[in-house]
Amino acid sequence: MSDFYQGMILGYCRVSTTKSEQDTSVKAQRQQLQSAGCQRIVEERRSAFKDSRRPGWETCKELIRSGMVSKFVVVSLSRASRRQETGEMSLLCKDHGVEFEVLTGGPVDVTTPEGLLNVGIQDTVNRFDSLLKSVRVKQGTAARRKAGATAIGKCPFGYRYNGRQPEPDPSQWALAQRLWAELSAQEFRATKLLHEQPQWAEHFSNSGLIRWMRNPMLMGIPRYDSEPVEPLVSPGEWDRCQRLLETRSFHKPRGGKVIRLCSGLVVCSGCGRRMNYAWANNKPRIKCMYPPCGYYGRGLAESKIRAQLIAALRESVHRLAEVANQPKATRQKTYTAEELAQRKQLEQLLKLQAEGVEGLEKPISDLRLALKVRKTMTGGAPPWDVWKQLILAPGALEAATDQELRAIAFDLVEEVSYIGDPNMVRVTFRDSAEGNPQ
Numbered sequence: 008m009s010d011f012y013q014g015m016i017l018g019y020c021r022v023s024t025t026k027s028e029q030d031t032s033v034k035a036q037r038q039q040l041q042s043a044g045c046q047r048i049v050e051e052r053r054s055a056f057k058d059s060r061r062p063g064w065e066t067c068k069e070l071i072r073s074g075m076v077s078k079f080v081v082v083s084l085s086r087a088s089r090r091q092e093t094g095e096m097s098l099l100c101k102d103h104g105v106e107f108e109v110l111t112g113g114p115v116d117v118t119t120p121e122g123l124l125n126v127g128i129q130d131t132v133n134r135f136d137s138l139l140k141s142v143r144v145k146q147g148t149a150a151r152r153k154a155g156a157t158a159i160g161k162c163p164f165g166y167r168y169n170g171r172q173p174e175p176d177p178s179q180w181a182l183a184q185r186l187w188a189e190l191s192a193q194e195f196r197a198t199k200l201l202h203e204q205p206q207w208a209e210h211f212s213n214s215g216l217i218r219w220m221r222n223p224m225l226m227g228i229p230r231y232d233s234e235p236v237e238p239l240v241s242p243g244e245w246d247r248c249q250r251l252l253e254t255r256s257f258h259k260p261r262g263g264k265v266i267r268l269c270s271g272l273v274v275c276s277g278c279g280r281r282m283n284y285a286w287a288n289n290k291p292r293i294k295c296m297y298p299p300c301g302y303y304g305r306g307l308a309e310s311k312i313r314a315q316l317i318a319a320l321r322e323s324v325h326r327l328a329e330v331a332n333q334p335k336a337t338r339q340k341t342y343t344a345e346e347l348a349q350r351k352q353l354e355q356l357l358k359l360q361a362e363g364v365e366g367l368e369k370p371i372s373d374l375r376l377a378l379k380v381r382k383t384m385t386g387g388a389p390p391w392d393v394w395k396q397l398i399l400a401p402g403a404l405e406a407a408t409d410q411e412l413r414a415i416a417f418d419l420v421e422e423v424s425y426i427g428d429p430n431m432v433r434v435t436f437r438d439s440a441e442g443n444p445q
Contacts, residue, residue, distance in 0.1 A: 014077035018045030019067050021086045023054045036082050039110055043080050055089040056137035071105050078106040084129045089137045091130040163222045165239055173236050187240055195248050220248050268409040269293050269312055276424045277302040307429050317404045319434040324398045327436060349374055
């Protein structure tokens, strides 16, 4: 036998079930055993109360008998046994010169009066606790069965549980047959039936009635039981109901986020915030939603913004093209002292952000908004020859989709401002080379 195995410290950890909820307990026990110096840990997921033979526990006994173990460690006596087996393990360890240690629970040497008393009391308490839990589970199961519930859930309306399997409930069977007949006459429209015959609302909600119609037990097939029951309706009638229910969308899936032409493009001049979409008479409008703003609740139709944006593009395309073709030196913008200070501050914040400093997004965004500096979607100078041909082409912008016109706007337009006029916005264009507003 190698020296490595001589004098090994053996640990034992146990939980009662294989459920993942017990993983935390296993991990905690292993950590405590490792801290106690255990070189090998036997892990087991079995009940110490129900299972008379536990492979992991037997492995520990074999290792102790082999003479490889100098110390046997468990976290608590409840983890070792719930069937008064701790005394046997204590004697086994004593016979083979192995120290038996319980990290929480006092002495366990049954050859001493203190250890015998401690082990006897704790084993009795652990066994009592397991018996009490078992009795409570059985009482709860009996109460659920008496109320009509089974291991597969509550029986549907019209059925009851007889202790072995579902069966027709004499007190509800005729009502269930009548309900199905009335639903069939209504083409299985639950909402319509509950509205026209409110007496059924005492038994069902709208969604509950739909779930009842979908239950295959109504045609004699329990969901999780191979033994059939007496059917309430024929399989053909049940299939007809399912086909009709499938043609109706009871829970319409929520659509994804839609990016429209003016999403994030229009700014309220009163508060400086982006304006939001609202709908009036099934037509999209842009409104200010900031309560403290003087323009709160005011705005204009998206169609008006679109028309003015197209007109502004056509009016300004020649001037923007001329600016783009000018030498760079002639297009330098003169900044005020305040703008220079803001630009310097923005550069410092961007430098700090590049170095990994967090939490600077908000001040950077505010400074960019104040300076009207926005990065274009393409990241480069607009291809003016292409833009000019597209903008001046008759009917091209009018026929463009929202996404196409939005792409043009983000390249050429610095800002669209709402100025309180329900029929007009102010369009500010971007310097094609420098990104400065015109």
